[in-house]
Structure formats: C-alpha cells, structure tokens
Amino acid sequence: MPQSEPKPKPTTRIILAATAVAVLALGAFSLTQEQGDPSATEVWEPEPVMVIPGAAGGPPSDAVVLFDGADLSAWESRNGGGAAWVVDEDEGTLTVDPDAGDIVTKQGFGDVQLHVEWRTPSVVRGRSQDRGNSGVYLQSLYEVQVLDSYENPTYVNGQAGAIYKQHIPLVNASRPPGAWQIYDIIFMAPRFDADGSVEQPATMTVLHNGILIQNHAVLTGASANVGEARYEAHGPLPLLLQDHDHPVSYRNIWLREL
Ligand code: MG
Numbered sequence: 001m002p003q004s005e006p007k008p009k010p011t012t013r014i015i016l017a018a019t020a021v022a023v024l025a026l027g028a029f030s031l032t033q034e035q036g037d038p039s040a041t042e043v044w045e046p047e048p049v050m051v052i053p054g055a056a057g058g059p060p061s062d063a064v065v066l067f068d069g070a071d072l073s074a075w076e077s078r079n080g081g082g083a084a085w086v087v088d089e090d091e092g093t094l095t096v097d098p099d100a101g102d103i104v105t106k107q108g109f110g111d112v113q114l115h116v117e118w119r120t121p122s123v124v125r126g127r128s129q130d131r132g133n134s135g136v137y138l139q140s141l142y143e144v145q146v147l148d149s150y151e152n153p154t155y156v157n158g159q160a161g162a163i164y165k166q167h168i169p170l171v172n173a174s175r176p177p178g179a180w181q182i183y184d185i186i187f188m189a190p191r192f193d194a195d196g197s198v199e200q201p202a203t204m205t206v207l208h209n210g211i212l213i214q215n216h217a218v219l220t221g222a223s224a225n226v227g228e229a230r231y232e233a234h235g236p237l238p239l240l241l242q243d244h245d246h247p248v249s250y251r252n253i254w255l256r257e258l
Pocket of ligand 1: 133134146242244
C-alpha cells in the first residue's frame with residue numbers, strides 16, 4: 001500500500017510560515033539595495049600611480065635597476081672596495097668570484113619587491129649544500145637560499161627557496177643545473193620599537209620560477225647557520241648576494257621600493 005504524505009505538525013507549519021516571511025523580507029531588502037546609488041561605493045581617487053611594466057621580466061618604469069647585464073656600479077664588496085665578481089657583458093651576467101666575498105648594494109632598502117635571476121653551474125660538483133650554493137639576503141640579514149636543488153637532497157629548510165633554517169619552501173620549483181631560474185620576492189622589513197624590541201617581524205612571499213614557494217612567511221630573526229634566529233633592531237640595509245665559493249651567476253636584478 002502506498003504511504004500518504006504525513007500532514008505537517010503545527011510547529012512545522014509555524015517554521016514554514018516564518019521562513020516564508022524571512023525570504024520575502026530578504027527579497028524586499030535586496031530590491032532596496034538594487035534601487036540605491038551604485039556610485040556611492042565607487043572610489044575614484046587617489047589614482048594609483050601609472051607604472052609601465054617591463055618586457056619579459058625586465059624592470060618596470062619605477063624600478064631601481066641593480067644589475068642590467070653590464071654595470072656593477074650599484075654594488076660594492078662587503079669587505080670594502082669595489083664589487084669584484086665577474087661581469088660577462090656579452091652574456092649579460094654577473095658570476096661569483098670565490099675569492100671576492102659577498103657583495104652588497106651601496107644603497108640601503110626597506111620594504112621591496114625584488115626580481116633576481118640566477119643560475120647554478122651546469123657542471124655539477126659536490127652534493128647537498130656544497131652544490132651551486134649562493135644566497136639572496138634581504139637587508140643583508142634574511143636569506144632566501146640559492147642552491148642547486150635539482151635531484152640534490154639536503155636539509156629541506158636549507159634547499160633552494162628556503163628562508164634559511166626558518167621556512168621550508170612549499171614545493172621544489174627548481175630547474176636543472178645550468179638553467180636560469182627566477183625569484184620574485186615581496187619583502188616587508190621588520191619594524192622595531194624605540195627600545196629595540198620587535199614591533200612587527202619581517203615577512204616574505206617568494207615565487208620561484210613563477211610558483212609560490214613562500215606565502216607571507218613570518219621571520220623569527222636574521223638567518224643563522226648555528227642556533228636560533230634573533231632580531232637586532234636596524235633600519236634600511238643593503239641587499240647582499242652571497243659568495244659561497246661556487247660560481248653561481250646572476251642577471252636582471254631589480255627591485256621596487258614599496
Ligand atoms: Mg646560501
């Protein structure tokens with residue numbers, strides 16, 4: 001025998017009626033909204049500054065160009081004197097000279113969007129940290145690791161794209177040794193109170209070859225190889241490229257101050 005629909009109980013009827021009233025009220029409210037003035041929520045000024053994008057990873061119109069393939073005048077040696085890495089103007093590259101030490105920009109920076117292209121040697125030598133090691137240090141203190149991490153196991157908080165010993169990259173976006181790779185980094189510098197305590201830690205977002213590998217990572221201090229990272233109060237500081245005794249190359253380095 002087919003079962004007949006049970007009659008709704010009185011409480012169910014009340015709920016149904018209340019729901020109908022609510023739906024009607026909501027409809028009337030939306031109608032009022034639609035009849036309002038859309039321009040009331042439009043913002044027209046101040047207009048964002050017009051920036052002309054660069055072609056294929058090239059610097060946009062408001063960038064500070066740090067290396068354009070020939071000119072090393074924005075840099076100096078960390079140990080004093082001129083930057084003595086090897087410039088190949090035909091290739092447009094800058095290569096670590098293992099005898100020359102780290103290089104730093106003459107100018108100091110705070111919050112930046114940084115674009116840097118790098119290449120580890122095509123001739124593979126060594127393993128783990130001893131293969132194509134260099135580093136991009138924001139404010140000379142906070143390292144995004146540069147390493148040949150293509151089929152080269154190492155501790156994962158020290159592989160390419162790691163914020164050294166603090167944040168493991170979300171994925172390994174490495175290209176093979178000898179191929180050019182790209183970092184696009186959004187760095188927000190730490191803020192310090194007048195007494196030197198941390199008001200706001202540094203953060204970094206990093207794209208490696210266009211792939212997100214650090215998503216607004218919060219830094220616990222300056223990169224340290226031994227022990228815990230710690231902050232010491234500072235203002236704007238130079239960008240640093242690391243000499244780790246390997247002939248890693250760079251090209252097309254620019255940043256935008258934020
Ligand atoms: Mg390094």
